[in-house]
Amino acid sequence: MNNESRITDIVDFNPPRKLKKGQIAPFIDMAALPTNERDIVEITEKAFTGGAKFRNGDTLFARITPCLENGKTGKVSNLSDEVIGHGSTEFIVMTAKDSEIDEDYVYYLARLPEFRKFAQMRMTGTSGRQRVSWQDLAEFTFAFPEPEKRKAAGVFLKTIDDKIRLNTQTNQTLEQIAQAIYKSWFVDYEPTCAKAAVLAAGGSMAEAETAAMTAISGKTAADLAAPAQNHPARYQQLADLAAAFPAALVPTDDFGEIPEGWEVCTLKECSRKIQNGGTPKRGNAEFWDDGTIPWLSSGEVCNNKILIKSKEFITQSGLDNSSAKLVPSHSTLVAIYASPTAGKCSFCAFESTTNQAVCAVVPKSGYQYFNYFYLQRQEQYYVSQASGSAQQNISKKIVEETPIFQPTKEILSVFNKIIQPIMNKQISNLIENNKLEETRDSLLPKLLNGELKQQA
Known part of the structure; x- marks a missing residue:
């Protein structure tokens, strides 16, 4: 085991970054800093008036209670090259002296329970507004392994967080799909409106139901010809669903107009x-x-x-x-x-x-x-x-x-059949992420001090 050395051997705290007062630049609020994930999703733009300044690769460490105790820490990764961002005055910016070796290692060091406990023990100030200074964090010592082991530890832990990010992005897409279906059917009433518009223009019920099919599927009438030929059962299911939607809207006291036959x-x-x-x-x-x-x-x-x-x-x-x-x-x-x-x-x-x-x-x-x-x-x-x-x-x-x-039971049943696999996949991804987080957190201390020789 190596002798302990100061964290400042591998980390610069709050390094100087050039950003002019009043300049519009990417901004990260304290609320956007994650508690158990690496990536910072919400980045806005705001005029710089002061506070932390950072760039891609930097680690943001919340220094104030209760954010520090809650684990708010994130790694900046989605700014444009050479762009400087800014954020809360309650961030401490941690930058690797050698980014090629230690960029990821520094982020995981900021999540090390030993380091976080060290930070919490040095918080000062009135109750409810306690903070730790970067100067106190600079006193932290640790048995840092050799550079190649630090890089390997960072790469291995990064692989876990990359999978967590992929699952999270997949869930965001699935959420958007489910929300779009719900909005189309139960907020904008697109299938019913499509039917009503055709009938109001003098079209036939058959034409109205084709219009509803296009509203449900997102395909044109011409595009629907191929499924009718190649997947007749699937086409018939779509046709049956379109037929189940009402062809008119009726007024209500609470919702304005809703599809005819649906009960408030x-x-x-x-x-x-x-x-x-x-x-x-x-x-x-x-x-x-x-x-x-x-x-x-x-x-x-x-x-x-x-x-x-x-x-x-x-x-x-x-x-x-x-x-x-x-x-x-x-x-x-x-x-x-x-x-x-x-x-x-x-x-x-x-x-x-x-x-x-x-x-x-x-x-x-x-x-x-x-x-x-x-x-x-x-x-x-x-x-x-x-x-x-x-x-x-x-x-x-x-x-x-x-x-x-209340929509009709037939429409509700089809909605459930579509939404259930979407929800189940989101739940499955969340469960996998939870297991990945547990694996990452259990291995992190031994990886960071070099005890684990093999990271594969």
């Missing part, structure tokens, strides 16, 4: 039950220690579109002696406390319990995806319904009485 109702009527959660008494170890029942907070609901795990667990005794309730898989969870988070929702892919700041919408058969996509679009509605002097909340009653409409 409340969310409660599309659900088996709607329930709030609860929190077992924190001081009672019997309710928490060695718990195996997942328990979700509203923060987890607000920060994840699809949930595959919980951070905390309660015991059966905790469940039995509190207001916490089991929530079946495929329910939609709605945060109900403290605007602007009130109204945010997520799809829960596993059986769990929640705290009292979450309202669980347990769907009726066939409504698990429809309810979720519908509620994703209701955040502003819930914000408008929030009330309270100390903090703006919504209630279970408001969630229950949320106006919604």
